[in-house]
Amino acid sequence: MNERQKLMARLSAVQFAAWELHMYLDTHPCDTAAYETFRKHSAEAARLKNEYESKYGPLTITGTEDADWLCDPWPWDLERSCD
Amino acid sequence: MFSYEKKLQYPVNIKNPNPKLAQIIISQYGGPDGELGASLRYLSQRFAMPYPELKGLLTDVGTEELGHLEMIGAIVYQLTRNLSLEEIKKSGFDTYFVDHTTGVYPTAASGFPWSAASMQSKGDILADLHEDLAAEQKARVTYDNILRLVDDPDVRDPIKFLREREIVHYQRFGEGLRLATDRLDSKNFYAFNPSFDGKNYKPKIK
Numbered sequence: 001m002n003e004r005q006k007l008m009a010r011l012s013a014v015q016f017a018a019w020e021l022h023m024y025l026d027t028h029p030c031d032t033a034a035y036e037t038f039r040k041h042s043a044e045a046a047r048l049k050n051e052y053e054s055k056y057g058p059l060t061i062t063g064t065e066d067a068d069w070l071c072d073p074w075p076w077d078l079e080r081s082c083d
Numbered sequence: 084m085f086s087y088e089k090k091l092q093y094p095v096n097i098k099n100p101n102p103k104l105a106q107i108i109i110s111q112y113g114g115p116d117g118e119l120g121a122s123l124r125y126l127s128q129r130f131a132m133p134y135p136e137l138k139g140l141l142t143d144v145g146t147e148e149l150g151h152l153e154m155i156g157a158i159v160y161q162l163t164r165n166l167s168l169e170e171i172k173k174s175g176f177d178t179y180f181v182d183h184t185t186g187v188y189p190t191a192a193s194g195f196p197w198s199a200a201s202m203q204s205k206g207d208i209l210a211d212l213h214e215d216l217a218a219e220q221k222a223r224v225t226y227d228n229i230l231r232l233v234d235d236p237d238v239r240d241p242i243k244f245l246r247e248r249e250i251v252h253y254q255r256f257g258e259g260l261r262l263a264t265d266r267l268d269s270k271n272f273y274a275f276n277p278s279f280d281g282k283n284y285k286p287k288i289k
Contacts, residue, residue, distance in 0.1 A: 008090065009094065011090075012090065012091075012092070012093065012094065015094075016092070020251070021252075022143065023140070023144070023147075023255055024255070025141060025169065026136055026139040026140040026255065026259075027136055027140060027255055027259055027262060027273075028258075029136065040140055042237070051289050058089070059088050059089045060086060060088050060089070061086075069089075073098035075088065075089060075090050075091045075094070075153065075157060076091075076098060076153070076156060076157035076160050076161065077162060078097075078164075080175070
């Protein structure tokens with residue numbers, strides 16, 4: 001696993017934890033402890049996403065608009081080009 | 084609205100193409116218990132949900148299913164890279180190839196194209212939630228069957244992740260059903276349809 005893949009794996013893990021808690025909160029909206037854990041993971045996911053995007057290009061188009069958005073890899077690609 | 088994030092929910096990195104496996108796994112793209120039907124089922128049913136928790140839950144599960152559809156598409160795409168005509172003929176992938184080349188098309192493994200007849204949006208909260216619980220179990224069984232048929236660890240890993248998600252969604256839908264029935268008359272959950280009659284409707288006592 002290269003550095004980019006490692007950061008992507010870390011981002012995905014934290015995003016997943018936040019997502020799982022978010023969905024749990026749909027059916028447990030009054031669980032304040034779960035909400036705090038959700039907020040913590042959510043903030044960490046945002047931080048990691050920023051780090052990833054500043055190093056390897058945009059994940060969403062809401063950031064800076066440039067040709068990097070089009071660069072491979074797309075999520076289903078195995079190889080990276082445009083480097 | 085929806086916005087796109089340019090990453091998979093869980094990574095798919097398949098080293099060895101295998102058209103036979105692609106032909107099996109395509110069923111979770113466009114088969115009767117696949118991810119396309121799952122996402123459309125939940126994202127359609129949510130409009131008739133009278134309670135905020137269920138609007139949120141169906142939106143979130145439906146959205147996650149779109150991410151799963153993308154993962155299955157990625158698995159099929161990676162399993163059908165760089166195929167020779169010999170491999171295509173030998174594996175039995177030729178019957179898919181003739182219609183779709185190596186494009187990803189929503190179909191069941193049997194060749195039956197994706198059909199809205201494999202899902203329902205009934206406009207009744209209890210009927211829809213029971214369908215959703217059954218749908219998650221059926222998808223879980225399909226993933227169990229895929230795991231019986233597949234040895235490649237690169238393929239099994241994301242399939243095991245997707246199988247686990249069916250179980251979590253089943254749990255959440257069960258909680259959603261309980262939240263719904265908690266708001267209804269425990270002596271007769273079916274006295275009226277809160278989706279149609281309104282959540283504050285009071286049925287006439289006979």
